[in-house]
Amino acid sequence: MNSNFSQKLLPGMVVEVYGSFYIVFHRSKYVSCALRGKFRKLLSETHNPIAVGDRVKFSYSDNKNGVIEELMPRRNKISRPTKWGQIKERIIASNVDQLVAIVSTKQPVLKTGLIDRIILVAERENLKFVLCINKIDLINDGEINDIIAIYRKLRYPIVASSAETGAGIDELKSILKNKFSVFVGQSGVGKSSILNILQPGLNIRVREISNYSNKGKHTTSSVTAVPCDFGGFIADTPGFRDFGLWGIKKEEMGFLYREFRRYSDKCKFNPCSHIHEPECAVKDACQRGAISELRYDNYVRIYHSYDELEK
Numbered sequence: 345m346n347s348n349f350s351q352k353l354l355p356g357m358v359v360e361v362y363g364s365f366y367i368v369f370h371r372s373k374y375v376s377c378a379l380r381g382k383f384r385k386l387l388s389e390t391h392n393p394i395a396v397g398d399r400v401k402f403s404y405s406d407n408k409n410g411v412i413e414e415l416m417p418r419r420n421k422i423s424r425p426t427k428w429g430q431i432k433e434r435i436i437a438s439n440v441d442q443l444v445a446i447v448s449t450k451q452p453v454l455k456t457g458l459i460d461r462i463i464l465v466a467e468r469e470n471l472k473f474v475l476c477i478n479k480i481d482l483i484n485d486g487e488i489n490d491i492i493a494i495y496r497k498l499r500y501p502i503v504a505s506s507a508e509t510g511a512g513i514d515e516l517k518s519i520l521k522n523k524f525s526v527f528v529g530q531s532g533v534g535k536s537s538i539l540n541i542l543q544p545g546l547n548i549r550v551r552e553i554s555n556y557s558n559k560g561k562h563t564t565s566s567v568t569a570v571p572c573d574f575g576g577f578i579a580d581t582p583g584f585r586d587f588g589l590w591g592i593k594k595e596e597m598g599f600l601y602r603e604f605r606r607y608s609d610k611c612k613f614n615p616c617s618h619i620h621e622p623e624c625a626v627k628d629a630c631q632r633g634a635i636s637e638l639r640y641d642n643y644v645r646i647y648h649s650y651d652e653l654e655k
């Protein structure tokens with residue numbers, strides 16, 4: 345044992361996982377750490393026992409490398425199954441303050457179903473949810489006003505942005521300041537492009553424009569949290585084709601739709617799925633226009649997607 349490197353335990357935050365190594369951020373320095381063997385027993389349940397955002401205690405083994413010795417309790421985590429139907433959990437990030445769903449107006453086309461899936465995860469984990477609609481340079485003014493109105497009514501913060509023109513970027517910055525935010529969304533919507541503008545100098549690889557049609561190919565391949573000069577951390581993630589609802593039961597969904605809550609105890613049946621039951625206050629509210637039809641339709645679609653899984 346080199347006497348310069350005492351066994352002193354130091355606190356840090358995991359900002360990247362690559363293979364079996366973990367990059368820990370400690371006092372503005374990056375330390376590449378291995379894991380103590382005791383964490384290996386967690387591998388049977390989770391794909392990665394330590395995730396980006398985890399608070400750990402580590403010790404230096406030389407002046408750049410270290411060993412993670414302890415994992416602090418997690419405030420929350422966002423996960424997804426490694427594949428549909430598989431039981432091993434993949435933790436995307438932990439100790440998250442807010443989940444930022446990034447969608448694009450076009451290329452790829454805006455899918456509100458994905459927004460609603462991400463909201464379910466945010467509500468379930470008690471995370472703030474932020475919607476960022478990017479690539480507004482590709483549409484005419486007002487074209488997405490209907491969608492903005494739906495989510496604004498639910499009191500979720502919304503930013504309309506363009507990594508091309510810089511529109512909305514300052515507004516986004518003020519929402520992200522001093523928080524740990526995780527960017528999620530389909531591949532190609534501009535997550536990395538936005539992060540490159542928010543924190544100049546990162547030079548995160550973004551897709552060549554000409555490669556837009558190259559679907560299924562993700563430009564970002566791992567989750568990385570970057571410290572921002574304006575305060576806080578942002579995690580860039582690879583685009584997920586389906587944002588898995590790890591751990592959310594379909595019976596829970598109705599409680600996680602915040603606009604259902606004030607109606608659901610007036611339903612005739614309890615529990616009520618708000619789909620096929622008669623005298624359902626949620627369905628009535630939707631028919632009256634008090635609940636957005638689009639949100640409700642997505643609810644039904646997501647609910648039935650569980651049946652697909654169970655088949």
Ligand SMILES: Nc1nc2c(ncn2[C@@H]2O[C@H](COP(=O)(O)OP(=O)(O)OP(=O)(O)O)[C@@H](O)[C@H]2O)c(=O)[nH]1
Nearest residue numbers: 479506507532533534535536537550551563564583
């Ligand atoms: N017109 C326009 N193009 C944009 C905008 N933001 C990003 N792009 C382009 O969209 C493409 C995809 O951007 P990325 O930042 O790589 O997307 P991503 O979400 O990080 O994708 P993955 O890493 O695959 O998940 C690139 O060619 C960007 O130049 C925007 O606001 N407007």
Ligand SMILES: [Mg+2]
Nearest residue numbers: 535536563564
């Ligand atoms: Mg990317």
Ligand SMILES: [Zn+2]
Nearest residue numbers: 611616618624
């Ligand atoms: Zn009901």
